[in-house]
Amino acid sequence: MRGALEKVTDNLGAARVLLRTGLVPLRRVDRGIRSLRAVAQYGPFAGLIHAHVRNGLDAVAVVDDRGQLTYAQLEEQSNALARAWVADGVTPGSVMGAMCRNHRGLLLAMLAAAKSGTKLVLMNTGFAAPQLVDVAAREQVRSFVYDEEFADVADALPTDVLRYLSWGADATGSTRNLDELLLGRSTDTVPPPPVPGSFVLLTSGTTGTPKGAPREHTSALSAAQFLDRVPLRSRQTMMMAAPAFHGTGLSQFAVALALGQTVVLQRRFDPVGALALLANNRADVLVVVPTMLQRILDLGADVLAQYDTSNLKVIFAAGSALSPDLCARTTDSFGPVLYNLYGSTEVAVATVATPAELALAPGTAGRPPVTCHVELYDDAGRRITRPGEIGRIFVASGLSFNGYTDGRDKERLNGLLATGDVGHFDEHGLLFVDGRDDDMIVSGGENVYPLEVENLLVARPEVLEAAVIGVEDAEFGHRLKAFVVTAAGAPRDEQDLKAHVKAHLARHKVPREIVFLEELPRNATGKLLRRALIEMDSPYA
Template sequence: MPGLRTRVTDTFGAVRVMVRSGLVPFPRLDRGLASIRAAGTYGPFAGAVHAHAVAGLDAVAIVDELGQLTYADLDRRSNALVRAWAADGITAGSVVGAMCRNHRGLVLTMITASKLGAKLVLMNTGFAAPQLVDVAAREQVRTLVFDEEFAAVAAALPTDVLRYRSWGERAETVAHLDDLIDGRSTDPVPTPSAHGSFVLLTSGTTGTPKGAPRERTSPLASAQFLDRVPLRPGQTMVMAAPAFHGTGLSQLGLALALGQTVVLQRRFDPLRAVELTADNRADVLVVVPTMLQRIVDLGPDVLSRHDTTNLSVIFAAGSAISPDLCRRTTAAFGPVLHNLYGSTEVAVATVATPADLALAPGTAGRAPVTCHVALYDDAGTRVTEPEVVGRIFVASGLSFNGYTDGRDKERIDGLLSTVDVGHFDRNGLLFVDGRDDDMIVSGGENVYPLEVENLLAEHPDVADAAVIGVEDAEFGQRLRAFVVAAPESDRDAQALETFVKGHLARFKVPREVVFVDDLPRNATGKLVRGALRDLDLPGD
């Protein structure tokens, strides 16, 4: 755990970043302090919206398929929804679930839950009915807000769970949020004794998603993003990443705190994301890496038809970005890519700026202010030498205090495990080599799939790739590569094996290459390796 001197330094550094970014504007520090006080009363989302509305900020807060809502609109409509929910018995301490795509209904649900002092569990929109039922039972969800398209999944919940629709046609059996708002007073509501909180869910790539609570957030935590990413007041942000996940949620909260306009993309489509960026003269585009891959794959002929010259930040997080994708993104949009490395549990670990990625494509960058990253070996001894692989541990003001089921991640010296391994180069840049539990032992040698996957991504015949270990009588495990072929490629497995052999050690060469139409990924774009292991292939 950082000592007193480090904590003091972190605090002053965070304040300096907040002033520099305009979150605490100089010389109008009173407005920044009023926003911080509102966040302490209502929570970071509701507090920011309320503070801007009270200050008379004449700006559009969000844009979705139904049009625009200003900060004052959001504040007033959430006041009406607070009254409606309170009349239905939702009070401080209630647990509300939300299974919603990116639109005004989700944002209003976030603000309303916070003003009521309720706990909001953000459900993955990719959940099937059994997952929703399991998570709702574990988290004690008694109310669910959901989009019309998820009605069949929501129907699996017990009948005593209160339900509201947030998007789609109005139904007689389930009240729509708009029905609850219409006709109710929009006057300010009483402040809660304690503002609401969020429960984020892990990706669930290794089992049932776990709940990671976010109960109290220091106003200084925003500096972790603003230190290395030039988000500023008055910008326009296109939110393509799902807001139920940490990437989208954090950037949505920052955008509202800065008084930005957020354009919400309800369903991701790569061409539509580019169109929204161009049409809105957006400064910021928020994506997960698989979205970025699909955008860049549109190619220069398509991308050149849309004016994205106002774009100054592409913010990507959620999984690793290959060196090839870093270079292609820069070629397509210029030096605008900012790659954040973290996790649901630790939040922010490092951020790679365009300068970092130009120096070392694929790097995870450096720790921003108030974040601390260290490597440890299997015995718990600190790794300090460059180019030496160790387990990654992080201390961050946004790190969680344990899962909702009572379990926790490993901690050393007050730092939290990311379950990844990596190394620092001689410039102090972090590289993530892969998940500790993804390591393949082949012929007594350790192989991390990400290195092989990144190399395969460099080949012109490869659109996407994943590598797993499968049982082998001679080597213990052998490497099997799953490849999504690029359009009009030769699908030559031998050529790909030869390509890897020319760049990596022999024990890192896949002994099999299997061509597939696509790779199994969850709603946030993370690879589900277990689904690859479960595939029935000839000869297995």
């Protein structure tokens, strides 16, 4: 079990990081105390913005399709929205759902929910009506904020759920848009709720209905996990391409606002639009999931050269594995600015790889930042320490959850939480994630992790994406089947790709069959849907 002394050491290390990065202003202790008090009253999101305004920060907080909002405007408008919701009967402790893309409406909903003591469930924008209804019922959602484009999905909710339109002017019936709610409301500071509102993040749902992972208590020291290994600093401009309803986007949104940065929101990702926003806003930081980064790079050198991204200091990628090839292509195009975070909805942060570590070992997940601890265990519960030996990944983090909203939990061992992944450390102590523990394929008595084969395939210049699954085989138990997406106009030579794998890996890791697709099935956060590939292979599909 992780002891009290280790927790004290973690907290001291986190405090040093916050002092080093300037998040805690040594010369203005009064401002630091004011910030801590505001976070205790309103939570990390709303509390920090409230403190910034009280401390006199005069800066643009958000840029979206509708223009700019300053920190003072965010504070005032969220005060008015919180009052409007309370007047509608949105009471402290109640649950609100939000199904929104990246824009000011989502941020205002986050802030107003915190100030009114409301739990906010961040819904996946890729949900169909049945998924939304299932999650809303389980989480006991009583009010719902959504973009106009999701109106058909929202219509499936029970009629007694209060509805608010976050983006789009055509509110009808009992549904009102957020702009309408702000009219005539006081923008003065709202009294703190009994308990600040909190978030419920949803798992990716790649293996079933997404589970709810609550984030009810977040330490002010938690920002140190990101700042320890990533050079995020005050007054930078962050371009948010990753969806803010997901842990990657939400965490970086919180860190950016804590630092007083300007956050440029791309409502719906497209690679050319992302480059234009980076260039036009002279952004220092780009936050993406790996599939977004790949789509930007796939535009080609001629297109990339049309946009000035010379101010870019950090590309922050998280949400799924980064292939060695994608790491190398990113460095070739943007320089040594890529930071790779490994974690999950449940454990939050596990490790971060810096540009130097990615140059040394492309594809690595890096090392644990301050307050994070990573250990590997075999199936018998014995700790693995030898380089190269694969084990199940367990993590201790100050941001780890305390269990799902339905009462279930992830496996815990010696005070650490299972990620559901397997991996190994190399001789430098760098972590590599070899795949999901339930993705392992046993073929002819040999263990195969698909990620190794997939990374080898995407290293080919003509291959954009690859996914490998195991399908039943009478002789070997399972055989490997690969699904490959190639660049436009590139040759689709199955035998050539098989020969490439055979030349680099053991024979049992060579796919027996390769199927070419136009795209791989992914969810809204870019995670590969292996189940869809397995169903595609089913004779009953």
